[in-house]
Amino acid sequence: xxxxxxxxxxxxxxxxxxxxxxxxxxxxxxxxxxxxxxxxxxxxxxxxxxxxxxxxxxxxxxxxxxxxxxxxxxxxxxxxxxxxxxxxxxxxxxxxxxxxxxxxxxxxxxxxxxxxxxxxxxxxxxxxxxxxxxxxxxxxxxxxxxxxxxxxxxxxxxxxxxxxxxxxxxxxxxxxxxxxxxxxxxxxxxxxxxxxxxxxxxxxxxxxxxxxxxxxxxxxxxxxxxxxxxxxxxxxxxxxxxxxxxxxxxxxxxxxxxxxxxx
Ligand code: APR
Numbered sequence: 539x540x541x542x543x544x545x546x547x548x549x550x551x552x553x554x555x556x557x558x559x560x561x562x563x564x565x566x567x568x569x570x571x572x573x574x575x576x577x578x579x580x581x582x583x584x585x586x587x588x589x590x591x592x593x594x595x596x597x598x599x600x601x602x603x604x605x606x607x608x609x610x611x612x613x614x615x616x617x618x619x620x621x622x623x624x625x626x627x628x629x630x631x632x633x634x635x636x637x638x639x640x641x642x643x644x645x646x647x648x649x650x651x652x653x654x655x656x657x658x659x660x661x662x663x664x665x666x667x668x669x670x671x672x673x674x675x676x677x678x679x680x681x682x683x684x685x686x687x688x689x690x691x692x693x694x695x696x697x698x699x700x701x702x703x704x705x706x707x708x709x710x711x712x713x714x715x716x717x718x719x720x721x722x723x724x725x726x727x728x729x730x731x732x733x734x735x736x737x738x739x740x741x742x743x744x745x746x747x748x749x750x751x752x753x754x755x756x757x758x759x760x761x762x763x764x765x766x767x768x769x770x771x772x773x774x775x776x777x778x779x780x781x782x783x784x785x786x787x788x789x790x791x792x793x794x795x796x797x798x799x800x801x
Contacts, residue, residue, distance in 0.1 A: 602692050
């Protein structure tokens with residue numbers, strides 16, 4: 539086994555509050571395309587990315603047009619979201635769930651909206667960019683399970699009377715304050731941060747590792763470990779201590795096995 543994996547396993551086994559941060563790269567081995575990797579959605583279809591940047595404004599100005607778009611176009615609306623509901627977790631997701639079951643990982647903060655961490659058995663998940671399984675009201679903050687709405691009548695309405703949108707955070711949309719606050723307190727409290735499958739270019743999520751790195755005195759020293767197919771700005775800026783370069787589905791299972799052996 540690679541010495542970097544062995545050292546990361548020692549760090550995890552010795553930790554008192556390890557957390558995991560994930561991005562689309564952990565789901566590619568489940569068949570869900572990422573965004574900026576070589577076959578990513580934005581890489582292969584810049585028009586879809588430009589459309590995605592308009593989505594939040596569309597909802598604010600015309601919720602019916604937003605829903606017609608979300609339920610209609612490929613690579614963005616229900617085709618993309620419907621595809622996410624059909625896929626299964628891969629060994630990377632299962633390894634993260636196992637690290638939680640071992641009592642090592644206390645929280646998983648994900649940018650992914652596919653719900654695969656819960657499907658793999660992870661229980662404490664913060665959905666930093668929301669989830670396709672729910673609808674959310676921007677006015678009162680209420681969230682509702684998607685299946686409670688037929689989506690025949692558009693837009694779906696909140697109990698407060700205002701229109702509902704997918705509980706997915708679109709570009710330009712504020713991160714829900716409950717999730718933002720919980721994520722930041724995890725970043726301030728952790729002593730190991732395992733960052734898996736993210737290009738670390740989208741803020742404010744990408745600021746969480748630097749927040750952990752630069753927190754003041756009186757906090758435990760933090761070990762920041764990346765698992766990613768390629769180096770990221772966190773690697774290049776020295777915010778992460780090491781990069782386990784490769785596929786999360788191949789690195790995380792032996793990492794979890796070795797951490798379990800050391801407990
Ligand atoms: N194993 C490890 N790394 C992988 C794998 C894999 N199997 N597959 C892809 N990767 C890497 C890619 O090389 C890339 O560095 O994962 C990273 C995925 O980066 P992005 O596609 O940018 O995804 P992410 O970081 O989650 O994007 C953040 O951008 O468009 C928004 O809301 C969207 O939440 C998303 C956010």
